[in-house]
Amino acid sequence: MSTDFPALPEDDAMPRRLGSLRLRLTVGVPLLTVLVVAVFEWSLGGYAVPADGIARTAWLVLLLSAAQLLLLEALLLRPLRRLAAGCEAMESAPVPLTPEDATPAPGLAAELDRIGHAMRRARGSLWQQDQDARELRRELTQQRLLLEQAQLALEANQRELASLARTDALTGIANPRAFDEALRREFKRAQRQRGLLALAVLDLDEFKQFNQQHGTAAGDAALQRVATLLNERLKRDTDVVARLGGEEFVALLPGFGMAEAQGVLELLREDLRALQLPDGQGRLTLSIGLAAASPAHPYLSAQALMQAADEALYVAKHAGRDRLSLAA
Numbered sequence: 001m002s003t004d005f006p007a008l009p010e011d012d013a014m015p016r017r018l019g020s021l022r023l024r025l026t027v028g029v030p031l032l033t034v035l036v037v038a039v040f041e042w043s044l045g046g047y048a049v050p051a052d053g054i055a056r057t058a059w060l061v062l063l064l065s066a067a068q069l070l071l072l073e074a075l076l077l078r079p080l081r082r083l084a085a086g087c088e089a090m091e092s093a094p095v096p097l098t099p100e101d102a103t104p105a106p107g108l109a110a111e112l113d114r115i116g117h118a119m120r121r122a123r124g125s126l127w128q129q130d131q132d133a134r135e136l137r138r139e140l141t142q143q144r145l146l147l148e149q150a151q152l153a154l155e156a157n158q159r160e161l162a163s164l165a166r167t168d169a170l171t172g173i174a175n176p177r178a179f180d181e182a183l184r185r186e187f188k189r190a191q192r193q194r195g196l197l198a199l200a201v202l203d204l205d206e207f208k209q210f211n212q213q214h215g216t217a218a219g220d221a222a223l224q225r226v227a228t229l230l231n232e233r234l235k236r237d238t239d240v241v242a243r244l245g246g247e248e249f250v251a252l253l254p255g256f257g258m259a260e261a262q263g264v265l266e267l268l269r270e271d272l273r274a275l276q277l278p279d280g281q282g283r284l285t286l287s288i289g290l291a292a293a294s295p296a297h298p299y300l301s302a303q304a305l306m307q308a309a310d311e312a313l314y315v316a317k318h319a320g321r322d323r324l325s326l327a328a
C-alpha cells in the first residue's frame with residue numbers, strides 16, 4: 001500500500017476551539033505569573049517596592065511565562081490537537097493512515113495520544129475497507145461486462161445454429177425441416193382462411209449425367225444457380241423455396257391457385273433455359289409437378305398436397321421431362 005497519504009484536515013471546529021484555548025492561556029499565564037512574582041518580590045522587599053525590582057520582575061515574568069507556555073503546549077495542547085484531528089477525521093471521508101498516525105509519540109500526555117492514535121488507526125482501517133469495497137465494485141462491474149459479452153456471443157451462436165439447422169448447406173435456401181414447418185403452417189392458414197396454396201416439386205433432369213460429364217463441382221455450382229433463380233423468381237415475403245435433397249427443390253406459394261403458380265413457374269423454366277452455364281456444359285432443364293389447394297379443390301392434409309405434387313412430377317418425368325405437370 002502506498003504511504004503517500006494526504007494531510008489530515010486541521011481547520012475544523014474542534015481545532016478552532018483549541019486555538020482559542022491557546023490564546024487564553026497565552027494571555028492568562030503571563031498575567032497570573034505577573035501577579036505571583038509581584039507578590040513574591042514585594043514580600044521579599046519587606047512589603048516595599050525595590051528600586052531595581054521592576055526590570056528584574058519583568059524578566060522573571062517573561063522567563064516563567066515562556067517556560068509554562070512551552071510546557072502547556074507540549075503536555076496538553078499538542079496531544080489535544082492530535083486527538084481533535086483524529087475525531088474530526090473520523091467524521092469526514094476516510095483517508096489512509098499516515099506514517100505519523102502509526103506511531104504514537106512518547107510523553108506525559110500519552111493517554112490522550114493513544115486515544116488519538118487509536119482513532120486514526122480506526123480511520124485508516126475504514127479507509128482500507130472503503131478501498132477494498134471500491135476494488136470489489138470495479139471487479140464486479142468488469143465481470144458483469146464480460147458476462148454480458150459472453151451472453152451476446154452465446155445468443156449470436158444460438159441464432160446462427162438455429163439458422164444452420166434450417167438452412168441447406170450447399171445452396172443457403174431452406175432445408176427439408178424448415179420447409180415441413182412452413183408447409184404445415186401455411187396449409188393450416190389456407191384451411192382456416194379458405195385461401196389458396198400452391199405447392200410445386202421441381203427436379204433437375206438427367207442430373208446424374210450432368211455430374212458424370214462435368215464433375216461434382218460443376219454439379220454443385222449448377223445446384224447453387226438453380227437455388228438463386230428460385231429465390232429471384234419466387235420472392236414474395238410469403239413464398240418459401242427449399243432444397244429437399246439431391247437435385248430436388250420445392251416451392252410453396254401461399255395465395256396462389258393453379259393458374260398463377262403455373263404462370264410464375266413457366267417463367268422460372270424460361271429463366272433456367274436462358275441460364276448461361278460455363279462453356280461445354282450445355283443447358284439445364286427442370287421437370288415440375290404442381291398441386292394447389294383451394295376451397296373448390298381442398299386437400300385433407302399437407303401431406304396429401306405434397307403427395308399430389310410428387311405424383312404430378314412423376315407424370316412430368318415420364319412424359320419426357322422438361323415440362324410442368326398439374327396434379328389431377
Ligand SMILES: Nc1nc2c(ncn2[C@@H]2O[C@H](COP(=O)(O)OP(=O)(O)OP(=O)(O)O)[C@@H](O)[C@H]2O)c(=O)[nH]1
Nearest residue numbers: 203204205206207208209211216217219220246247
Ligand atoms: N453435384 C452434386 N450432385 C448431387 C448432389 N446430390 C445428389 N447429387 C447427384 O444427383 C444425381 C441424381 O440422379 P438421379 O436421381 O438418377 O436423377 P437424374 O439423373 O436427375 O434423373 P431424372 O431425375 O430421372 O431426370 C445423382 O447422381 C446424385 O449423385 C449434390 O449435392 N451435388
